Amino acid sequence: MPRLATAQTAPDDPLVLREASLRTDTSTYLLSRNTVPVQGTPTLYFWFRRDDETVELRLYPANAASARPLRLRRTPDYLQLDSLTKEDDGGFRTRLKFQNLTSSQFLRLVVEQVADTAGRPALRQVVPLLPLARTTLALRVPDNELFVGEEKVFELTSSNPRNVHAAGEWVRGPEFDYRLVAEANGTLRLHVLPNQLGQRTLQVKLQTERPTLLPGNKLSYQLPVLKQEFNVKASRLRFLSPDKRTVTMDEISRRKGVELILDNGRSFELHRTYRVEDQEEPGGELIADIYTRQFLSNDRVLCYLRPYNTHRQTEGYLYIKENDAARYLTNLDITPQTVIRNVQVLHRGGEWTPGLSVSPGETVDVRLEGEGLQKARVSFEDLPIIPSDSSVRTDARLVFRVRVPVNFDKRKSTIYNLGQATGYALSVREFQRPHALDFVSVTYGDAARPITRLNGPVLYDGTIRDVVFQFNPAGIDQADVLFGKQYLSFEIRTVNAKGDLVELRNIDNIVICPGDNSPRAAFYQDKQCRTDPLSINSILSRKTYDLDEWSRIFVTVKHQASQYGETGYTQTVELVLKRSYKFDIDVSFPAGLLTRKEKEDKFGDLGGISLATLAQFSFYSPNKINRLRPYKIGAGFVALNAFNLGSSTANRDLGVVILGSVYPTRREAKFTFPLYLGGGYLLGTNQWFFMLGPGIGVRL
Numbered sequence: 001m002p003r004l005a006t007a008q009t010a011p012d013d014p015l016v017l018r019e020a021s022l023r024t025d026t027s028t029y030l031l032s033r034n035t036v037p038v039q040g041t042p043t044l045y046f047w048f049r050r051d052d053e054t055v056e057l058r059l060y061p062a063n064a065a066s067a068r069p070l071r072l073r074r075t076p077d078y079l080q081l082d083s084l085t086k087e088d089d090g091g092f093r094t095r096l097k098f099q100n101l102t103s104s105q106f107l108r109l110v111v112e113q114v115a116d117t118a119g120r121p122a123l124r125q126v127v128p129l130l131p132l133a134r135t136t137l138a139l140r141v142p143d144n145e146l147f148v149g150e151e152k153v154f155e156l157t158s159s160n161p162r163n164v165h166a167a168g169e170w171v172r173g174p175e176f177d178y179r180l181v182a183e184a185n186g187t188l189r190l191h192v193l194p195n196q197l198g199q200r201t202l203q204v205k206l207q208t209e210r211p212t213l214l215p216g217n218k219l220s221y222q223l224p225v226l227k228q229e230f231n232v233k234a235s236r237l238r239f240l241s242p243d244k245r246t247v248t249m250d251e252i253s254r255r256k257g258v259e260l261i262l263d264n265g266r267s268f269e270l271h272r273t274y275r276v277e278d279q280e281e282p283g284g285e286l287i288a289d290i291y292t293r294q295f296l297s298n299d300r301v302l303c304y305l306r307p308y309n310t311h312r313q314t315e316g317y318l319y320i321k322e323n324d325a326a327r328y329l330t331n332l333d334i335t336p337q338t339v340i341r342n343v344q345v346l347h348r349g350g351e352w353t354p355g356l357s358v359s360p361g362e363t364v365d366v367r368l369e370g371e372g373l374q375k376a377r378v379s380f381e382d383l384p385i386i387p388s389d390s391s392v393r394t395d396a397r398l399v400f401r402v403r404v405p406v407n408f409d410k411r412k413s414t415i416y417n418l419g420q421a422t423g424y425a426l427s428v429r430e431f432q433r434p435h436a437l438d439f440v441s442v443t444y445g446d447a448a449r450p451i452t453r454l455n456g457p458v459l460y461d462g463t464i465r466d467v468v469f470q471f472n473p474a475g476i477d478q479a480d481v482l483f484g485k486q487y488l489s490f491e492i493r494t495v496n497a498k499g500d501l502v503e504l505r506n507i508d509n510i511v512i513c514p515g516d517n518s519p520r521a522a523f524y525q526d527k528q529c530r531t532d533p534l535s536i537n538s539i540l541s542r543k544t545y546d547l548d549e550w551s552r553i554f555v556t557v558k559h560q561a562s563q564y565g566e567t568g569y570t571q572t573v574e575l576v577l578k579r580s581y582k583f584d585i586d587v588s589f590p591a592g593l594l595t596r597k598e599k600e601d602k603f604g605d606l607g608g609i610s611l612a613t614l615a616q617f618s619f620y621s622p623n624k625i626n627r628l629r630p631y632k633i634g635a636g637f638v639a640l641n642a643f644n645l646g647s648s649t650a651n652r653d654l655g656v657v658i659l660g661s662v663y664p665t666r667r668e669a670k671f672t673f674p675l676y677l678g679g680g681y682l683l684g685t686n687q688w689f690f691m692l693g694p695g696i697g698v699r700l
Contacts, residue, residue: 016070016113016125019060019091022046024053031127036217043128045213051101051162053131054081059111060091066113068120073110076348101131102162102209103389130219133210135160139190139226146194146232148239150317151331156180156188156226164188164223165207165389175200176230191314194232202228209389237280239329240265240320243300246375249307250337257291257304264299265320265328268292275321278311282324287311288334290320307334312395335395338372338417343424356424359431360520361406361482366426368398368415380426381413404428406482406519430523431484434559434568439475439486439512442555442573443468443533451557451571459578464544467553467575469534473515482520485529486512487563490555492536497550505539508560549579582618586634587611588661590676593693595640597682609643612636612676614659632661638680638691653684657691 020031024046035042046055059070070092072084081095098104107129115122136159146152158164166182170193177193192202204226211219243261247253273291277284291304311318311334320328344352346365358364363386368378374395379385383402392399404413404426412425441448444467445460451469469490476483488510494502513529514521536555537543544553553575559568590610596602616634638659641652657680664672679690 015062016111016123017059017127018062018064020044020109020111020127021058022129023056023058024048036130036213036219038128038130038219041128043130045130045132047132047134048098048101049133052098053101054095054097056093057096057109058087058091058093059084060089061113064090068113068116071112071114073112075108075110077104077107098131102133105389107131131210132213133160133163133208134212135163135208135223137164137206137223137226139204139228141228141230144228144230146192146230147236148194148197148232148234150239150329151191151193151313153314154190154192156190158188161186161188163208163210165209165221171205176202178202178204180204180206192230194230197232197234200230200232202226202230204228237319237326237329238263238265239317239331242330242332244332245313246333246335247305247307248337248372248375249310249334253305253307255306257306260290260303260305261296261300262290262303262330264295264301267322267327268301270294274327275324276305276318276330277321278316278318280319280326284319285309287318310334310336333374335375336371338370338376340368340370340373340376340415340417340422340424342369343367343415344369345426357427357429358402358404359429359482359484360404360408360523361431361480363401363403366400366402366415367392368400368424369396371396373398377418378422379416379419381416382408382410383413383426402426430520431482432564433483434564434566435476435483435486437557437569437571439472440488440557440571441470441472443470444575451573454571454573457552457574457576459576461578464547464553464575464577466535466537467544467555467573469536469555469557471512471530471533473513473531474517475515476512477514477518477520479519482514482518484514484520485524485526487560488512488557489560490534490536490557492539493554493556494540494542494544494547495552495554496548502547502551503540503542505536507534507539510534547577549577549582551577579620582620582628584616584618586614586616586632588614588674589643590638590691590693593640593676593691596690597685598688609641611639611642612657612659614657616661628663630662630664632663634659634661640682653682655680655682655689657681659691 017031022029022044027047029044029046031044034045036045037043061070069086070084072080072094074080077099079097079099081097082093084092084094087093109127109129111125111127113123138157139154140157141154161182164180164182166180166188168179168181170177170179173195175194175196177195179191181189181191183189190204194200206223206226207221208223211221214220240263247258247260270292273289275286276288276290278287287309288305288307291306292301293304294302296302313331313333317329317331319326320330342354343356344354344367345356345358346352346367348363352367372395374393376398378398378400380402383404386401386403388401391401408428410428412427414425415422436452438450438452441450442454444458444464445462448470476486490507490510492505492507496502509528510530511526511528513524513526518524547553555573556570557573558570561567590612593610614634614636616632618628618632620628635658638655638657639652640655657678659676659678662675673694675694677692679688681687682689
């Protein structure tokens, strides 16, 4: 197994993983076996067929005996479908669904092992991933006849067109010029422009976005060379090359014209206006006119071009006509003046939105829509543009990837074109995302504890003098992950032992700002930011120390959804005033008692109904809420045969006793029949005695 220390944060840190595996629907890839070096780092590779491939991930910790669990940090590159659960073989399993394997860069898994109470620190290991794809490409030409100076477009067929790198730039050669363009529907089109006559072989060399694996664990981004034979013929019309590839159509160029240098057409006449149309036959649409002004020494002609309509080179050639007869060919782009009509922003994991708000430390895509954008030179005030393979540059749309530095100190960044403000700007606002509530802790008698660790009711057997919530501003923002202000609301509810509501209070607009450890601390200054603890006794009318036994205190802490546009996090703290025993005066009616007096050899006959008044201790179950154990112990007085009215000779007497009783624990029972066992001293006969028998209890 190769050493995996290079995939960790620091080489000297202990390993988190012994093994990791990715399983697709066809194969399983192991970190110990399926790796290739990428820039000197062992990288786990796997083959994929779909951009949203779903895989099964298994992680095996380096220390199998450790009880510390593993967790997987979330990234926008994939969606974790299942929670990370431990399997019988000691590994942890989950499923991942990738978002866009073809265009996503620097894929990696970040596996963490949390710190424990024994003082062992948290560990982290990074496992780089390399998706591999198989791609075939074919060119089918129905007619291999081309003309010099005429551009022809062919469609390429591919098993994976998204994986073919289509730069859209011309590749110049002595025999052919070509470029590959990917359309919005995924179709690949090859533009070919021949330069020499005769039988010529076109060789197209293309690359892929994702590599393939060659023998010897070598990566290759190169596709097989496409070769095609063409019969190149002379053009029917002479092509005149202009010195400009693009002309802007605006009011000035339409009225006064733009200087343009063309090849000498031999039959050109000076100071003559020629019509430029988009078709060879008469009656074509007027695109521009050309006024010949002066012959130059390099066998070229200085002209004025006045545009009247827009034209793209990909739409076909332009025909220079004299008296409706085509004389020459030329081609150039006539584009409208650059106008930006709409700007949208794409946040990571979101959708395009017209809101131009961005946050420090965030990387966003900015889309500009309008006319004549291909010749625009867009810049963002004090913000760097990051080169990206997903950038788009067309005449109607531009897409830039922009990063906002964490220390950006302006409220907006103006968007410029050629140094001139476009009227649009990115507004910079602080992050306002809900953070897990582990920065809130509670004190109710013991040491402060984060509320996220209180899962379920807390049974407290002392007097709760107060419940105090404390806030840790340093636990919100980190150096590379920002959340911003936290807007919280508290719902405080107290109920008695029967579940009846005693009091209800709500506190809104509790604002907790990140502490000085945040790189944006200076921008969070606000008078609403709370730093002092929150005591619920300052809010409740009936204080916590005045609540009866088995009362409950519910405090629900949650984010205010109106501040975030999402629900955020919610945590409920439930405190129960626990008691171990209860002291009460109990009146019951023992019946059918068996008594045995001192110096007697056997128990007497069954007695009638007696009356018992006892001071009793009842005991609660330690692991249940307000549930009594089935036995009681008490002391008091027993009037034997107190209600035996059928006989005047009944053996009545009054005794001082210590009794233990066993009661049913069903709460819904109104009548109960306890069992008694105990003894005492009869005051009438001055004798010690023992007693045993059932009784009758009534629950009101």
